[in-house]
Amino acid sequence: MEAHGGYLSRLEQLESSELIRLACQALAEDGQGVHSCSLAVSKVPRRSVIRLAFDSPHTYGRRGARWYEEHHALARLLSRELHTTIHAYVLDPEEFEQVVTYAGGGKVGGERLEYDQVDDPIDGSDEEFAELNARWPLGYLARILGVTREDLVKLPRAPSALLQLDRASPQGTLADLLPPNAW
Numbered sequence: 001m002e003a004h005g006g007y008l009s010r011l012e013q014l015e016s017s018e019l020i021r022l023a024c025q026a027l028a029e030d031g032q033g034v035h036s037c038s039l040a041v042s043k044v045p046r047r048s049v050i051r052l053a054f055d056s057p058h059t060y061g062r063r064g065a066r067w068y069e070e071h072h073a074l075a076r077l078l079s080r081e082l083h084t085t086i087h088a089y090v091l092d093p094e095e096f097e098q099v100v101t102y103a104g105g106g107k108v109g110g111e112r113l114e115y116d117q118v119d120d121p122i123d124g125s126d127e128e129f130a131e132l133n134a135r136w137p138l139g140y141l142a143r144i145l146g147v148t149r150e151d152l153v154k155l156p157r158a159p160s161a162l163l164q165l166d167r168a169s170p171q172g173t174l175a176d177l178l179p180p181n182a183w
Contacts, residue, residue, distance in 0.1 A: 012175040026073035034165040065092035080105030
């Protein structure tokens, strides 16, 4: 999920203990326990886009994509607590992509694309495919955030801070916890 724009400083200033509390509450609401679960925090370099994602066996691979497809409690809670817009997205590169937007604790928008329902470009050029991708949910979200679709696709592999949810939280704000090269 992503936070962006002028509200980013609210997320950056959020105490790690509060973020962990909200993450634990979200997991409970989504029917998961905190054992063996962490929260990965990463950022698009030189951009005001932060990614928060659960790091646990239930969030890996296609099974994880299916879990994230329906479980958005953290996005909802953060949008309410921070009074900002939070985007939750999932990408299953073989089947679909989906973006759901939350504000004030409620769902305010979203879009989903099933890849098998998309017609292939007539000539199949890379440029035509890139233009097509830019109109898909993840491409549209990237434009809103001021980044590229590729930035969002690569973000799960970016340097991250890993916050253990079943242990005492580190002291400091979210900005204090991210790897130095992320800011």
